[in-house]
Amino acid sequence: MSSLVVSDTLSPPNTHTPSAVGRARSRATSLASLRAIVALMLREMSTRYGRSPGGYVWAFVEPVGALLVMSFVFSLLIRSPSLGNSFLLFYTTGYLPFLLYSLTLTSVMHALNFSRPLLLYPAVNWIDAILARFILNTLTSVAITSIVLVGILEFTDTTAVLAVGHMVSSLALAALLGLGHGTLNCALCGLFPVYVQFWSIASRPLLIAAGVFFLYEDLPANLQNVLDWTPWIHVTAMFRQGVYPTYAPDFISLPLLMAWALVPLMFGLLLLRRHRQRILMQ
Template sequence: MQAQIPPSALAEAPLPASPLASPLEPAFLGRPFSRGDTASTLRTIVALMLREMTTRYGRSPGGYIWAVLEPLGALLVLSMGFALVMRNPPIGTSFLLYFATGNMPFTLYSRVDNAVSRSLGFSKPLLMYPSVRWIDAVLARFLLNSITSMIISFILLTGTIVMTETRTVLELGPILTAMTMAALLGMATGLVNCALTGLFPVWDMFWGMATRPLYIASGVLVMYESLPRVAQDVLWWNPLLHIVGEMRTGFYPTYNADYVSMSYVLLVTLALLALGLLLVRRHHLTILYD
């Protein structure tokens, strides 16, 4: 004879776990990090990078070719436009090289900033799995976009030097420093924007309007030395201006960028990075599921 279960026992028994847990349950906090978890973390990051590569470039004809053609077209248009107005660039003899040395670090920063700020939303379906943490999504987008932008920059700058015959003497130290700091600054501002946009959606529109003049204010088109003294005192606080100046010192040995302070850029980057990590760690569940 089958035993009867009293109703009170049924009421007190725990419900079976749902395959789709609530966003606030511990499963959605992601796996805790440990020393033995490094291999799993690397596999997760690589898988997220491959997913983005397939999503962004795998479905379009030409794939990664467009990633090179787009910035190349922008450089050619800028060079031809300014060549019609000015006889010589502010430094050097090639308009193409002048714009490339300013545009490449700025594009790297912008690309990483935009990718990291949207990393949680981009990988939201995968963050439902306990094996995927929010930091994995951030690092995957940071690494993929940084590597892609640096490869594109290398191709464009090499092609520019070969085609224009500038006979420039390269210094790899300032070039690598500028590109690395541009990527790290992009990650730092991207994390802060990720948190602020997730908590206050209007922030995305405000940030877009506020940074629209950044291309000019960062010294990509106009040299810092050619600006009025009042503008120099204000724009000096823009870390991208220092990064662009450092980049150009690696291509123009005679260019003396006295205003550049990479220690200031590093300080700003570390402060924003710490703030961004703190905000996203504290509010990533709210950003994902509210």
């Protein structure tokens, strides 16, 4: 009996409690996921921008060229823009937040197909592929927006009083919308390949619905009632509010924007979690 007591007394305390082990495993998993995301981002940077002459230069040239064409064409048709006196600045403030949304959505939508060979390795998770493309394209789009907007204000006669808070909020919501819609589209494209063609057709009017070419306040009441329930024109109006100090849209709804972003994101994640193996095997 005494030997048992001595043995219990001399045994070392158990320092590896279940909670400590759980925290260590969670930390190791987080670090592995972070390394995978960074590796996927570097791979995409070298694949998308490293193989073409000019690389990242084309990411800035394309939106600038589109804006110049739009400004020239509409300046021939319309005497003055709805806000200010610069067609280039007016269309820039509508096009750039929509471009961030569109690029983020398209990138996330094809995340699993792009990283399909790497997803066969246990160290790379399907959500790592989505986050890598989301982060990289969001950062790229924000850089494009900043450089293009600053360049227009610097090299033209246009002046503006910028409210950075409204602009940052608009870009953040545009990125969140792109993530939500892109994640749901990623699942639907994997489950139903014909959905790719359907989305290509259905998404074409979105540039108009976003209010790139007009103001919400200039539309008839019946069209306003329809666009009230769409998220894109809210994002565009919020960005323009940050560039034009006299513009104060009162129709912007943050709850509506969050619902449009988070509900598709939730359903997309649920579908991908349940059917990811089926999608990757196609």
